[in-house]
Amino acid sequence: MGAPIILKSFWTETKKNFSLLVGLFKASFISDLEFRFNFATRIITDIFWYLAQVVTFEVLFLHTPIIGHWNINQTRVFLGVLFIIDALYMTFLADNLDKFSEKVRRGELDLLLMKPVNSQFMVSFQRVATASLGNLIIALMWMTYALYQLPDLHPLRIFWLIVLIPVGFSTLYVVRFCFSVVSLIFVRGENIQFIWFQLYKLGMRPDSIYFPWLRYIVLTILPVGLIASVPARAILDPPNWPLFLWAFASVPIFIWFSNRFWKYCLSKYNSASS
Amino acid sequence: MMNSLAIEAQGLSRNYQTYKKAEGITSSIQGFWKREYIYKQALKPTDLQVPRGQIVGLVGANGAGKTTLLKLLSGLIAPTGGTAHVLGHAPWKREAIFLKRISLLLGQKNQLWWDISPLDSYALLTRIYDLDVIEARKKVMELATLLRCEHVLDVQLRRLSLGERMKMEIIGSLLHSPDILFLDEPTIGLDIVAQSTIRDFLIRYVKSKGPTVILTSHYMDDIAQLADRLLLMSQGSLMYDGTVEEFAAQADRNLQLLVRFEKDFLTEERIGLDFVLPAGQREFTFSVTPKDLAVLMSRLPQLGEIVDLRTEEMDFEGVIRKFLEKESRVL
Amino acid sequence: MISNLEYRINFIVDALIQPCITTVVEIVLWMAIFRGAGTDMIGGFTREYYLAYALWATFVARISTSWLYEFRMIEEVEQGTINSLLVRPLSFYEYYLSQMLGYKFVTTIFSLWIPIVVGIYLDLPVHLDRLPIIFLLIGYYLFLVHSMSFLISTFAFYLNKVNYFTSTKNLALWLLTGELFPIDLMPEAWRDFVLSLPFVSGVYLPIGYLTGRIGFGVFIQGFQTVTLGLIIVNVMGYLLWAQGLKKYSGTGA
Numbered sequence A: 001m002g003a004p005i006i007l008k009s010f011w012t013e014t015k016k017n018f019s020l021l022v023g024l025f026k027a028s029f030i031s032d033l034e035f036r037f038n039f040a041t042r043i044i045t046d047i048f049w050y051l052a053q054v055v056t057f058e059v060l061f062l063h064t065p066i067i068g069h070w071n072i073n074q075t076r077v078f079l080g081v082l083f084i085i086d087a088l089y090m091t092f093l094a095d096n097l098d099k100f101s102e103k104v105r106r107g108e109l110d111l112l113l114m115k116p117v118n119s120q121f122m123v124s125f126q127r128v129a130t131a132s133l134g135n136l137i138i139a140l141m142w143m144t145y146a147l148y149q150l151p152d153l154h155p156l157r158i159f160w161l162i163v164l165i166p167v168g169f170s171t172l173y174v175v176r177f178c179f180s181v182v183s184l185i186f187v188r189g190e191n192i193q194f195i196w197f198q199l200y201k202l203g204m205r206p207d208s209i210y211f212p213w214l215r216y217i218v219l220t221i222l223p224v225g226l227i228a229s230v231p232a233r234a235i236l237d238p239p240n241w242p243l244f245l246w247a248f249a250s251v252p253i254f255i256w257f258s259n260r261f262w263k264y265c266l267s268k269y270n271s272a273s274s
Numbered sequence B: 001m002m003n004s005l006a007i008e009a010q011g012l013s014r015n016y017q018t019y020k021k022a023e024g025i026t027s028s029i030q031g032f033w034k035r036e037y038i039y040k041q042a043l044k045p046t047d048l049q050v051p052r053g054q055i056v057g058l059v060g061a062n063g064a065g066k067t068t069l070l071k072l073l074s075g076l077i078a079p080t081g082g083t084a085h086v087l088g089h090a091p092w093k094r095e096a097i098f099l100k101r102i103s104l105l106l107g108q109k110n111q112l113w114w115d116i117s118p119l120d121s122y123a124l125l126t127r128i129y130d131l132d133v134i135e136a137r138k139k140v141m142e143l144a145t146l147l148r149c150e151h152v153l154d155v156q157l158r159r160l161s162l163g164e165r166m167k168m169e170i171i172g173s174l175l176h177s178p179d180i181l182f183l184d185e186p187t188i189g190l191d192i193v194a195q196s197t198i199r200d201f202l203i204r205y206v207k208s209k210g211p212t213v214i215l216t217s218h219y220m221d222d223i224a225q226l227a228d229r230l231l232l233m234s235q236g237s238l239m240y241d242g243t244v245e246e247f248a249a250q251a252d253r254n255l256q257l258l259v260r261f262e263k264d265f266l267t268e269e270r271i272g273l274d275f276v277l278p279a280g281q282r283e284f285t286f287s288v289t290p291k292d293l294a295v296l297m298s299r300l301p302q303l304g305e306i307v308d309l310r311t312e313e314m315d316f317e318g319v320i321r322k323f324l325e326k327e328s329r330v331l
Numbered sequence C: 001m002i003s004n005l006e007y008r009i010n011f012i013v014d015a016l017i018q019p020c021i022t023t024v025v026e027i028v029l030w031m032a033i034f035r036g037a038g039t040d041m042i043g044g045f046t047r048e049y050y051l052a053y054a055l056w057a058t059f060v061a062r063i064s065t066s067w068l069y070e071f072r073m074i075e076e077v078e079q080g081t082i083n084s085l086l087v088r089p090l091s092f093y094e095y096y097l098s099q100m101l102g103y104k105f106v107t108t109i110f111s112l113w114i115p116i117v118v119g120i121y122l123d124l125p126v127h128l129d130r131l132p133i134i135f136l137l138i139g140y141y142l143f144l145v146h147s148m149s150f151l152i153s154t155f156a157f158y159l160n161k162v163n164y165f166t167s168t169k170n171l172a173l174w175l176l177t178g179e180l181f182p183i184d185l186m187p188e189a190w191r192d193f194v195l196s197l198p199f200v201s202g203v204y205l206p207i208g209y210l211t212g213r214i215g216f217g218v219f220i221q222g223f224q225t226v227t228l229g230l231i232i233v234n235v236m237g238y239l240l241w242a243q244g245l246k247k248y249s250g251t252g253a
Helices: A002-033 A037-061 A072-098 A100-106 A108-113 A119-125 A130-148 A155-184 A192-203 A212-219 A225-236 A241-270 B024-033 B066-074 B118-128 B133-147 B162-174 B192-209 B220-226 B244-251 B290-303 B316-330 C002-006 C008-037 C047-063 C068-079 C081-085 C089-111 C113-121 C128-155 C163-176 C188-195 C204-210 C216-250
Strands: B005-019 B037-051 B055-060 B081-086 B102-106 B180-184 B212-216 B229-234 B237-242 B255-261 B269-271 B275-277 B283-288 B306-313
Touching (some): A002 A130, A002 B118, A037 A072, A037 A130, A037 C163, A072 A119, A072 A155, A072 A225, A100 A108, A100 A155, A108 B102, A119 A155, A119 A241, A155 A192, A155 A225, A155 A241, A192 A225, A212 A225, A225 A241, B005 B066, B005 B212, B037 B066, B037 B212, B037 B237, B055 B066, B055 B220, B066 B081, B066 B102, B066 B180, B066 B212, B102 B162, B118 B133, B118 B162, B133 B162, B133 B192, B162 B192, B192 B220, B212 B220, B229 B244, B237 B244, B255 B290, B275 B290, B283 B290, B290 B306, C008 C047, C008 C089, C047 C089, C047 C113, C047 C128, C047 C204, C068 C089, C068 C128, C089 C128, C128 C163, C128 C204, C128 C216, C204 C216
Parallel strands (some): B055 B212, B055 B229, B102 B180
Antiparallel strands (some): B005 B037, B005 B081, B229 B237, B255 B283, B255 B306, B269 B275
16 A cells, blocks of 8 residues: 555656756756856866866876776776766756855755755756756767777667666765755855865776775765766676666665755754754 | 634744854864854744734844744744644644745845746746646736736846845745745835835735735834734743734823923923923923823813924834833843 | 864865875875786886875875965955955955965965875885975965966956856866876876976976976976966956956946
8 A cells, every 4th residue: 555655656756856857947048048158168167177087097098008997998988977977967966066055154045945845856956057068968979989989889788878877977966965965064164065076086087996995985885986987887897787786776775865864964954043 | 623823832942052253363273172152042932823814023123033933933943942833734844735835035035046037937936836837827917917017027037126026026925825924024125115015015915815924024114004913022032912003002102292382381280190291391292192182182271372282103113112122121 | 374273174174184085096096007007117107106296296286276265356356345455456466365375374284294194104205305495386386376366366357257267277277287197197298388387386396306206407497487477477467457447447336
């Protein structure tokens, strides 16, 4: 009896959130069109970020044939996965989660909490940075190039790549979200956000470069290794079923955890604000 | 059975914790590890019952606890002690079913998006509150007509004047026809014309839809004209709970009588027991009830030639200030 | 100084935790590179040289990069809160310079012991006697960092959303200072170009000299390029500021 009801309410909520996301996307797009200049500046800024990543590995590979388990062709694919997930992150999450502590300070969070919607969803996806969709195009172009220069591409593995990219994105979301909402407890925690960036850096490198214990940590407790390394493995290595299984299972676990954490931080916030 | 009370609170209280800010380098370094915390009682245990459809005006000085009470009842913060039921829900659980029935309007914050038109924002609110698109659109036009602002509905919010923006915010907060409306300083910072437009609108809206309203305002006109009931807060407690008229009557006699005679009085005169007209003066001011007034009006002409005679009603703001002054003397 | 200390968590994160994590990431990367390379030397240097470089580069990069004060300066120009400073452009420049230098000073004192201790523990090739002179260069470079912040904040007179310039600039510097990898690993033509820019004084020159990758002759050139950079950036900054003020008061805002 219980399960169908839970499923049904889950379905209703998903449907509502999807409709909301469409609404938020529309509103954001209208708003972004006001500042057309943004579309250009965003891309220019991020091209430097892509360049930094690409140049680093290209230069390093001038001096070594293999880093971790991967050669230069494979590392390019890894970067492609990273760029795609990062572009999705920049589009849907970065603006919301980067400015979260500002929203708290300005009291805008209070207004969000008063809305009859899932507050975690609203806080995470309120503003869509449609100007960053250009990044997604650049990322896809790089990915196409990276796959094209790969000597042994198995078409079937592209399927695994496509299903694991959302997994990587969800992981990225959960870690970033938890870091943002800490500012409900420490209102002046701007620098805590920098820790997030450092951690993300761990995920921006192939997991195979880490010592076994560190690799274990980045794949489990600090799951930044799941962001890009696991989807990249899907296309570069033969399927590693236990790893894939863990990657899939981790999504509901981590999202559930983030929701608990959100509620905990909110209760702290409620007892501190005036 | 429908509960006829919209809001019911028993012993509701709320404390805040802050830390003492250290001065100087040494104490700053000490504060690095150790902090002294200070507890402040923002709302002392309070009982409150509000029937459905009542308009409650909440007044008090800054820091008196108005906003705390408003936030507790709307569910933004949880109480430290006591209980509250708003429309049968514990507000701080913020269940969607509860949030759909209330609305919180904060005079100094925008819920609408800055860079898009109000109409685009309303479309988003329509999704948020699961409203019917056509009905919601109709409601917007209806409210906009009442507020006389149809012409700015499709202009980006940031291009609007403060008054227009507030009107847009009001439409946004009424879109889902809330049963309870929490209005925190809805007219703050607006010019007189905008203030009165919004006030008139609220009066009409409340009359036709009958929501329960909790209103805070620095402008006593708002309260005097809108509220059925007045709650006066000071230092975290309710100091007064009653109608606006009763309050005015209780707080002070509601009329001032000014009289000027042609010549100074040579001897002291008395009218009844309460009113003394000392010698050597020709001008007198009395605080009088309407009943006193009749007596005075018949006696005064007998005492000499009257040059000027006026009555003035004490304004509401003055009454509250007097009341609070009296209370703080007691405290 | 007092206000710096008050944000205790922020401060610990900024001065200690952040560089520690970055260092671990960088060191781990270099270990993996040497494992894959199957050789003892890359570009003529052993693994220890790279570990020493990675260890110190992140700490020094924390000191020679500025986000916070640049954002604040931009914000002031954007919001026109500089009204009170309008008449005296130098006080705006000096005020933030002293803020930034003060913060950098405290951060340095708090975090410097970590690479020293770790370097000694791992027995890495570090010439600690060269610390005073490398900090002289870094300190000098900070004036350039501040001048660039000033220059970018003057853009706010003419454009909105100037924050993007900060992000773009700092991302470019990420590569050009040598924080990501030692500049000498680049192909020769690139290397010579990057070395001719003043930005290498932020990380590569001081750390290269400290860890023995480069000689005194190369190191000392940093003072020249930074001087040149200071002149160019400040002249531009001054002109844009003066123009901007005219425009600003012209609109009567």
